[in-house]
Each structure stands twice: as C-alpha cells, then as structure tokens.
Amino acid sequence: MAEKYLQIRLKNRPGSGSDDFWTITNDKPCALEDHQILLKMHYISLDPGMKGWMSDKKSYMPPVNLTDVMRAFGVGEVIDSRSDQFKIGQFVTGFTGAQSHAVVDARGFLRPIDPDAAPLSHYMGGLGMTGFTGYFGMTDIGRPKTGETVVVSAAAGAVGSIACQVANLSGARVVGIAGGEKKCNLLIEEFGLDAAIDYKKGPIDEALKEACPDGIDVYFDNVGGDILDAALMQMNRLARIVLCGGVSQYDDWHKAVGPANYMQIVTQSLTMRGFTMMDYSAQIPEGSAQLAQWQREGKVKFLEHIVDGLENFPAAFDTLFNGGNTGKMIIRL
Numbered sequence: 245m246a247e248k249y250l251q252i253r254l255k256n257r258p259g260s261g262s263d264d265f266w267t268i269t270n271d272k273p274c275a276l277e278d279h280q281i282l283l284k285m286h287y288i289s290l291d292p293g294m295k296g297w298m299s300d301k302k303s304y305m306p307p308v309n310l311t312d313v314m315r316a317f318g319v320g321e322v323i324d325s326r327s328d329q330f331k332i333g334q335f336v337t338g339f340t341g342a343q344s345h346a347v348v349d350a351r352g353f354l355r356p357i358d359p360d361a362a363p364l365s366h367y368m369g370g371l372g373m374t375g376f377t378g379y380f381g382m383t384d385i386g387r388p389k390t391g392e393t394v395v396v397s398a399a400a401g402a403v404g405s406i407a408c409q410v411a412n413l414s415g416a417r418v419v420g421i422a423g424g425e426k427k428c429n430l431l432i433e434e435f436g437l438d439a440a441i442d443y444k445k446g447p448i449d450e451a452l453k454e455a456c457p458d459g460i461d462v463y464f465d466n467v468g469g470d471i472l473d474a475a476l477m478q479m480n481r482l483a484r485i486v487l488c489g490g491v492s493q494y495d496d497w498h499k500a501v502g503p504a505n506y507m508q509i510v511t512q513s514l515t516m517r518g519f520t521m522m523d524y525s526a527q528i529p530e531g532s533a534q535l536a537q538w539q540r541e542g543k544v545k546f547l548e549h550i551v552d553g554l555e556n557f558p559a560a561f562d563t564l565f566n567g568g569n570t571g572k573m574i575i576r577l
C-alpha cells in the first residue's frame with residue numbers, strides 16, 4: 245500500500261468556536277537542502293500548552309501561523325539526511341510538528357535518542373518534555389523537604405504524575421488533586437501518595453483543608469482557577485507556589501483569569517514562580533538520567549495514554565481538557 249503523508253494544520257485560533265485543526269493529506273516531501281533531515285514519525289506529543297502556541301497572544305514562543313503545520317514534539321527516525329549531525333537510521337526527538345513525515349533543520353531543537361535504552365514513547369513523557377517539567381519544577385522551584393506538605397494539581401496527568409512522584413521521594417507528605425475516583429485511587433495505590441482529592445466531588449476549599457491539616461508548603465499548580473485560589477488560602481508562611489500551567493484557563497488564552505486570593509502572597513510572604521521547561525534545556529541530560537534511573541529502580545512510574553493514528557489528533561487534543569487522559573497523551577503513528 246502506498247505510504248500516506250499526513251499533516252495536522254492550524255485552522256482557527258482557540259476561542260473562535262470552530263474546529264481548531266485540518267487534517268491534510270500531503271505530497272511526498274521534496275528533496276532535502278543542506279542541514280535538513282527527513283523523519284518518519286513514530287510518536288507525536290499532545291500538550292494542553294499547545295493552546296498557547298495556537299493563540300496569537302505574546303508568549304515564550306511565536307504563535308503558530310494559521311494554515312501552518314501544528315507545532316508539536318515528536319519522536320522520529322531519520323530516513324534521509326543532508327546533515328553531519330544525524331545519520332539515516334538514527335532516532336531523534338524535538339520540535340518535529342504534527343505530521344507523519346517531517347523535514348527539519350538538524351541545527352534546531354532536536355536531540356538524538358537511543359531506542360534500545362527505553363521504549364520510544366517514554367521520550368514523549370517521562371523522558372521527554374513533560375517529565376522534565378515535573379522534575380525541574382519540583383526539584384528546582386518547589387524544593388520539598390522531609391516533613392513538609394506538597395500539593396500537586398492535575399496529579400494523574402503527564403507533568404503532575406512526575407511532579408508528585410518526585411515530591412514523594414523527598415520525604416514530604418504529598419497530596420494529589422485529580423478528577424474522579426479512579427484517578428484518585430491510582431494516586432494512592434500506584435504512586436503511594438498520602439492523600440488524593442477528587443476536585444469534581446465537592447468544594448475544593450474544604451477538601452484541601454482536611455487533606456492538609458498542617459497547611460501547604462509547596463503547591464505545584466497545573467490548573468489555575470478555583471484550585472489555585474483554594475490552595476492560596478492554605479499556604480504556610482514562606483511557602484512556594486510553582487506555576488507550571490493553568491489548564492482551566494486555556495479555553496481562550498486572551499481571557500485567562502488570575503487568582504482572587506493573591507493577597508495571600510503578601511500576607512504569607514509566599515514565593516510564586518512561573519517557569520517553562522525551556523529554562524532547563526541545558527540540564528536535560530541530568531534530568532533525563534535521574535528520571536531513567538528512578539524508573540528502572542521502580543521509584544517513579546511513567547503513565548502513558550496512547551492513541552493510534554494522526555487523524556485522531558483533534559479528538560485526542562480535546563480529551564486533555566475533559567480529563568479523558570491518564571498520564572501522558574501521545575499519538576502513535
């Protein structure tokens with residue numbers, strides 16, 4: 245059967261009320277230019293933060309242009325090369341775009357990976373961008389200590405699941421917040437957290453107070469909104485808030501609402517620090533080695549939610565905003 249060349253292209257900006265993406269069947273890519281490589285893609289990462297790349301509001305990266313291939317992390321195999329850095333048969337990960345085949349400049353944000361060291365899908369999750377986000381956000385900004393109380397929101401998701409397991413290894417008391425009983429059971433039974441809160445079950449303020457009788461020392465925020473506001477009210481003096489993301493506010497990037505309880509930052513002398521994983525690009529080898537070691541030792545588990553077929557990209561993307569995924573959402577090609 246003839247090979248299919250598929251691309252996911254950006255159709256509308258978020259909040260327009262219409263479909264966000266087109267799925268396009270493309271021609272075979274043209275001949276390569278110097279420094280370019282051709283990748284046959286094996287996995288594409290789906291991330292809530294793509295809403296920020298789709299929006300035209302100022303961010304840490306330029307917006308994806310309408311009609312362009314959607315920006316995405318991926319894992320691919322080099323099938324043609326005009327680069328000294330990457331040879332045919334090698335595997336790489338980086339910004340490849342949401343497409344079945346990618347022509348990329350080998351001098352861009354790409355790193356070689358060893359397909360024998362770990363399953364390729366892990367380079368999208370635990371040994372990929374979201375794993376490093378959970379790891380560096382927790383170890384460098386949260387810095388939990390034995391005896392402290394750490395709370396992580398979207399704790400059964402890609403970043404949250406790593407952040408809460410890393411916190412658990414520090415000896416802190418760790419509380420995860422997730423949607424639904426199944427995810428909460430997983431946080432306790434699979435990750436060994438001390439408590440889990442189903443934020444869909446009842447008022448989050450009461451549940452947090454009950455689960456954190458000694459207050460909160462580190463709050464790792466993936467969701468913003470009401471949960472951030474509730475956490476602010478339980479923060480101990482000099483506590484840290486790690487601002488990783490705000491998925492509850494991504495429907496329309498232009499209308500994100502900040503916390504009403506922000507005066508707690510003043511009255512409790514809190515530190516609230518945002519970051520992106522790109523801040524830690526130079527430290528990826530260190531984070532990757534540590535997470536791989538913990539995973540081999542059974543101290544950290546990498547959860548993956550794999551969907552087959554690039555044509556399912558739009559539906560799988562929507563799943564991230566209704567809690568349908570557990571662990572890292574990945575498209576397998």
Ligand SMILES: NC(=O)c1ccc[n+]([C@@H]2O[C@H](COP(=O)([O-])OP(=O)(O)OC[C@H]3O[C@@H](n4cnc5c(N)ncnc54)[C@H](OP(=O)(O)O)[C@@H]3O)[C@@H](O)[C@H]2O)c1
Pocket residue numbers: 290291292293373374377398399400401402403404421422423424427466467487488489490491492493519520521522563564565566567568569570571572573
């Ligand atoms: N700073 C960085 O460099 C960086 C890098 C990667 C990701 N992030 C951010 O980290 C966060 C998590 O990303 P991820 O890739 O790990 O995604 P994820 O957690 O695997 O998936 C998103 C999860 O968010 C939860 N959610 C969705 N809508 C929600 C809402 N309105 N209120 C509360 N929870 C909601 C859902 O879980 P439930 O079933 O529990 O509701 C859903 O499964 C996002 O905010 C993302 O933008 C930041």
